Amino acid sequence: MDARTPGRVTLVGAGPGDPELLTLKAVRALEQADIVLVDDLVSPEVLVHAPRARVVYVGKRAGRPSTPQDRINGLLVRLARRGWRIVRLKGGDPMVFGRGGEELLALRRAGIEADVVPGITSGIAVPATLGVPVTHRGLVTGVALITGQCRDEREPDWQALVRSGLTLVVYMGLARLPRIVASLQQAGLAASHPALAIQDGTRATQRQVAAPLSALAGAVEAAGFAGPCLIVIGEVTRLAATDLSTLCIGDAA
Numbered sequence: 456m457d458a459r460t461p462g463r464v465t466l467v468g469a470g471p472g473d474p475e476l477l478t479l480k481a482v483r484a485l486e487q488a489d490i491v492l493v494d495d496l497v498s499p500e501v502l503v504h505a506p507r508a509r510v511v512y513v514g515k516r517a518g519r520p521s522t523p524q525d526r527i528n529g530l531l532v533r534l535a536r537r538g539w540r541i542v543r544l545k546g547g548d549p550m551v552f553g554r555g556g557e558e559l560l561a562l563r564r565a566g567i568e569a570d571v572v573p574g575i576t577s578g579i580a581v582p583a584t585l586g587v588p589v590t591h592r593g594l595v596t597g598v599a600l601i602t603g604q605c606r607d608e609r610e611p612d613w614q615a616l617v618r619s620g621l622t623l624v625v626y627m628g629l630a631r632l633p634r635i636v637a638s639l640q641q642a643g644l645a646a647s648h649p650a651l652a653i654q655d656g657t658r659a660t661q662r663q664v665a666a667p668l669s670a671l672a673g674a675v676e677a678a679g680f681a682g683p684c685l686i687v688i689g690e691v692t693r694l695a696a697t698d699l700s701t702l703c704i705g706d707a708a
């Protein structure tokens with residue numbers, strides 16, 4: 456480390472959970488890092504690839520208080536100005552609901568060199584582990600990745616989404632699941648439309664519930680889901696390998 460030479464920041468995606476779903480490029484970035492700033496949902500096993508780095512947790516996992524985004528941006532800039540090589544490690548892909556864009560803009564504004572190592576995003580990879588191809592040809596023409604955690608004035612346009620016929624993958628939707636389901640039904644999606652909720656995808660603790668849309672929230676509650684959870688809505692969920700379901704509720708009448 457040379458304090459006169461500005462450091463650089465690499466935003467790295469750690470994948471959905473299984474540490475073997477890390478890319479070779481991510482491993483190389485971790486090996487070369489002086490400091491790793493770790494987010495929520497990153498599996499601790501991934502950090503074996505950063506043996507010489509100082510690890511700073513900025514997520515709220517394990518009861519730690521979360522770090523406000525402005526502070527993380529400021530920390531990245533300050534550390535890089537000291538000449539350190541920094542990896543900003545995030546679950547999934549840093550640019551998919553990962554605030555990677557905000558951090559990249561803050562670094563760019565501060566004149567800090569930054570690059571991105573993409574990761575495998577959970578919304579595609581986790582359904583795939585169940586045999587669910589979110590863009591299955593003949594069933595759908597594409598997939599929409601949606602946040603379930605939005606303020607009222609920024610609600611997704613549920614009607615447009617339903618009209619689109621796309622597979623819907625909802626990130627961060629667990630807390631508002633009943634409301635999301637109600638909005639989709641109000642927008643015209645049938646009560647019997649197939650859906651799937653998957654908790655802790657690609658980890659040993661993975662569990663999933665398949666149910667028609669109208670029964671999904673109840674099924675998820677009955678299963679006691681509390682961890683990171685994805686909601687997948689669409690005909691493609693019928694392609695899930697049935698023997699992988701821990702709980703599968705029959706089609707609604």
Ligand SMILES: C[S@@+](CC[C@H](N)C(=O)[O-])C[C@H]1O[C@@H](n2cnc3c(N)ncnc32)[C@H](O)[C@@H]1O
Nearest residue numbers: 547548551553576577626627655656683684685
């Ligand atoms: C802040 S977003 C981060 C998404 C991440 N950047 C990605 O590309 O997967 C966190 C949400 O991602 C989803 N998620 C991430 N990892 C997951 C996993 N292993 N199983 C299920 N859902 C997951 C959950 O919806 C969780 O609330």
